[in-house]
Amino acid sequence: DIQLTQSPASLSASPDEIVTITCQASQDIGSSLLWYQQKPGKSPQLLIYSATILADGVPSRFSGSRSGTQYSLKISRLQVEDIGTYYCLQVSSSPDTFGAGTKLELK
Amino acid sequence: EVQLVESGGVLVQPGRSMKLSCAASGFTFSSFPMAWVRQAPTKGLEWVATISTSGGSTYYRDSVKGRFTISRDNAKSTLYLQMDSLRSEDTATYYCTTGLWWGQGVMVTVSS
Numbered sequence: 001d002i003q004l005t006q007s008p009a010s011l012s013a014s015p016d017e018i019v020t021i022t023c024q025a026s027q028d029i030g031s032s033l034l035w036y037q038q039k040p041g042k043s044p045q046l047l048i049y050s051a052t053i054l055a056d057g058v059p060s061r062f063s064g065s066r067s068g069t070q071y072s073l074k075i076s077r078l079q080v081e082d083i084g085t086y087y088c089l090q091v092s093s094s095p096d097t098f099g100a101g102t103k104l105e106l107k
Numbered sequence: 108e109v110q111l112v113e114s115g116g117v118l119v120q121p122g123r124s125m126k127l128s129c130a131a132s133g134f135t136f137s138s139f140p141m142a143w144v145r146q147a148p149t150k151g152l153e154w155v156a157t158i159s160t161s162g163g164s165t166y167y168r169d170s171v172k173g174r175f176t177i178s179r180d181n182a183k184s185t186l187y188l189q190m191d192s193l194r195s196e197d198t199a200t201y202y203c204t205t206g207l208w209w210g211q212g213v214m215v216t217v218s219s
Contacts, residue, residue, distance in 0.1 A: 036152075038152075043210065043211055044204075044209055046207050049207075055207065087152050094157070095166070095168045096157065098152045098153065098154065
């Protein structure tokens with residue numbers, strides 16, 4: 001199975017700060033990576049698909065990038081409403097696997 | 108408006124069975140592979156199973172293989188998850204999803 005090592009596990013940041021979350025895949029998954037945001041008590045919301053493509057309606061301060069088997073989610077200017085837990089998901093090969101999550105809090 | 112509405116969650120004893128349903132609307136259900144994803148209390152997301160558009164191909168995580176069955180009825184725009192031989196570790200909120208759209212989730216508690 002493909003493993004996704006997501007870091008950091010938790011993160012505290014101030015409004016307008018730049019935030020970066022990474023996922024390291026255990027093998028080549030190409031661009032088959034998605035990023036989700038989940039707020040407490042809510043369903044996950046798709047942010048990024050195909051590693052770098054912003055989902056419809058997602059603010060442009062979110063962006064995804066890839067370098068080899070390392071994938072990053074960047075929030076260019078953190079807003080209060082961005083607080084929640086972020087997950088990466090690989091869909092390159094079954095079983096699909098999620099990263100362990102990054103809990104983002106306000107400083 | 109796209110909607111995915113799960114139902115069927117309840118408290119069940121270990122070893123018993125339960126069937127979840129997910130009613131879809133607002134999109135062409137038959138055109139999308141569908142999946143079940145679960146989340147144990149205070150834990151992360153865990154993929155459970157995926158089914159192809161026709162239902163001809165199914166995929167499962169190892170821990171549910173042979174116990175869970177994913178199926179779909181494209182005429183009714185409904186996704187199902189038959190869960191047999193339930194264990195305490197299956198306790199979770201279960202979501203149906205296309206990847207883009209997600210249901211609100213349904214809680215399944217396995218406990219004696």
